[in-house]
Amino acid sequence: MSGHKVSPARDAALRVLLAVEKDGAYANLELRKLTRRSTLAPSDISLLTELVYGTLRRQGTLDYVIEQHSTVPLSQMNYIIRSIARLGVYQLLYLDRVPARAVCSESVELAKSRGIHGLAGFVNALLRSISRSKERISFPDPEKETALYLSIKHSHPQWLVERWLMRFGKEETAALCAVNNQPAPVVLRCNTLKNTPDQLMEKLRGEGLMVRSSALIPEGIIVEKRSFLPELKSFRDGLFAVQDESSMIASSVLNPLCGSFVVDACSGPGGKTTHLAQLMNNEGRILALDVHEHRLALVDSACRRLGVTIVETRHQDARELQDKLEEKADFILVDVPCSGLGVIRRRPELRWRVECADLSQHAAQQLEILGQVSKCLKTGGLLLYSTCSTEPEENTGVVNSFLMEYTGFKAEELAMPFHLVHSCDKLDAKKGFLQLLPHRHGTDGFFLACFRKTEESR
Numbered sequence: 404m405s406g407h408k409v410s411p412a413r414d415a416a417l418r419v420l421l422a423v424e425k426d427g428a429y430a431n432l433e434l435r436k437l438t439r440r441s442t443l444a445p446s447d448i449s450l451l452t453e454l455v456y457g458t459l460r461r462q463g464t465l466d467y468v469i470e471q472h473s474t475v476p477l478s479q480m481n482y483i484i485r486s487i488a489r490l491g492v493y494q495l496l497y498l499d500r501v502p503a504r505a506v507c508s509e510s511v512e513l514a515k516s517r518g519i520h521g522l523a524g525f526v527n528a529l530l531r532s533i534s535r536s537k538e539r540i541s542f543p544d545p546e547k548e549t550a551l552y553l554s555i556k557h558s559h560p561q562w563l564v565e566r567w568l569m570r571f572g573k574e575e576t577a578a579l580c581a582v583n584n585q586p587a588p589v590v591l592r593c594n595t596l597k598n599t600p601d602q603l604m605e606k607l608r609g610e611g612l613m614v615r616s617s618a619l620i621p622e623g624i625i626v627e628k629r630s631f632l633p634e635l636k637s638f639r640d641g642l643f644a645v646q647d648e649s650s651m652i653a654s655s656v657l658n659p660l661c662g663s664f665v666v667d668a669c670s671g672p673g674g675k676t677t678h679l680a681q682l683m684n685n686e687g688r689i690l691a692l693d694v695h696e697h698r699l700a701l702v703d704s705a706c707r708r709l710g711v712t713i714v715e716t717r718h719q720d721a722r723e724l725q726d727k728l729e730e731k732a733d734f735i736l737v738d739v740p741c742s743g744l745g746v747i748r749r750r751p752e753l754r755w756r757v758e759c760a761d762l763s764q765h766a767a768q769q770l771e772i773l774g775q776v777s778k779c780l781k782t783g784g785l786l787l788y789s790t791c792s793t794e795p796e797e798n799t800g801v802v803n804s805f806l807m808e809y810t811g812f813k814a815e816e817l818a819m820p821f822h823l824v825h826s827c828d829k830l831d832a833k834k835g836f837l838q839l840l841p842h843r844h845g846t847d848g849f850f851l852a853c854f855r856k857t858e859e860s861r
């Protein structure tokens with residue numbers, strides 16, 4: 404039972420943090436469930452979101468500071484107290500508007516509300532000690548222990564920082580980590596089957612939103628001020644979908660022709676499937692596969708809302724496709740399951756869940772899916788492989804293995820919908836692949852590679 408002195412936003416934030424820590428829940432889904440059901444005021448929902456996302460994002464830094472002040476190591480702390488401590492320290496270090504005294508007393512009440520009266524004093528002493536010395540946190544030496552320093556300062560796992568330091572150098576690694584700690588922009592994809600981007604922007608402004616055009620993709624619209632989009636009439640009317648620019652770029656690079664047959668091998672929840680249908684002017688056929696039925700249900704409902712009628716969903720493991728589809732597709736999208744390390748800013752707990760060893764496991768599955776699905780492509784057809792990962796094992800690693808094993812395919816230069824600025828990007832795109840990065844391109848971290856099936860494969 405919740406104590407009466409605990410504010411509803413903090414009580415709810417602790418509930419979400421515990422679900423993430425104890426049950427492996429996803430913070431964004433927990434928040435959505437909670438805010439749909441609860442009677443929280445809009446200001447409480449915004450504080451709750453900030454507390455949950457902020458605490459998870461900054462967990463590495465928070466843990467470092469807690470360890471310096473605690474008499475008990477974090478690993479031996481009661482898990483509820485650990486979450487209360489992180490939540491409290493996040494407010495002390497990152498939220499100027501909350502007075503330290505209020506943070507300490509609310510944290511004590513949170514402990515009591517969870518029946519842990521005996522440790523309320525410990526929480527109080529810990530937070531007071533941190534509050535007194537918060538201006539004097541001593542970080543590791545940035546020159547001598549660069550990886551450790553960046554990992555603590557920017558709250559990322561050290562193994563990931565070490566990899567990025569080798570690939571990008573110090574400045575870019577710091578920039579990538581920093582952008583991962585910022586809220587991601589909200590981007591909409593205009594449903595061009597129902598309206599134009601200009602018409603949609605006018606409508607959205609009429610509904611009270613501040614919007615501007617994307618510089619990367621014609622159908623992309625950036626929402627400047629957050630708002631609960633599913634409540635808008637324009638959303639219910641299917642005038643747009645919510646989708647990052649990087650994800651729109653994938654379908655746009657594949658750019659299937661009207662009337663063609665497209666296989667979308669890993670389609671749930673349907674962001675790219677419905678975009679492909681838009682690009683085809685809802686003419687032709689898209690076979691949308693997914694191994695999870697609940698993900699296919701999301702594809703179906705997205706199609707209904709957006710007025711897409713050319714999609715047939717099929718519950719199917721893409722690694723076990725029937726021969727019937729062999730050499731039938733004009734275009735194929737293989738948007739594989741991956742580590743998700745490119746969307747850290749949208750899924751704050753992810754950085755603490757993914758381990759380095761996971762990458763090679765993902766890569767093996769990705770190569771298997773890509774290899775099997777590629778058999779469905781007609782000679783002359785185009786295939787796009789994509790991930791929302793920043794890591795080479797899942798990206799160029801899979802692409803290179805595929806090209807070695809499947810000699811009937813050759814890399815196809817990417818037809819980008821926007822002008823590439825960096826010379827290394829231009830070179831890569833010519834060679835048929837591109838790594839988008841949040842600190843360089845402003846998008847999610849996203850990889851795309853394009854292949855054409857050549858005559859020789861016959």
Ligand SMILES: C[S@@+](CC[C@H](N)C(=O)[O-])C[C@H]1O[C@@H](n2cnc3c(N)ncnc32)[C@H](O)[C@@H]1O
Nearest residue numbers: 669670671672673674675693694720721738740
């Ligand atoms: C990155 S998500 C796809 C996102 C989707 N293309 C979109 O834009 O909305 C990967 C999807 O692959 C599905 N998946 C995982 N393993 C699969 C397999 N062996 N065969 C088919 N789908 C699979 C997952 O259920 C998940 O929905």
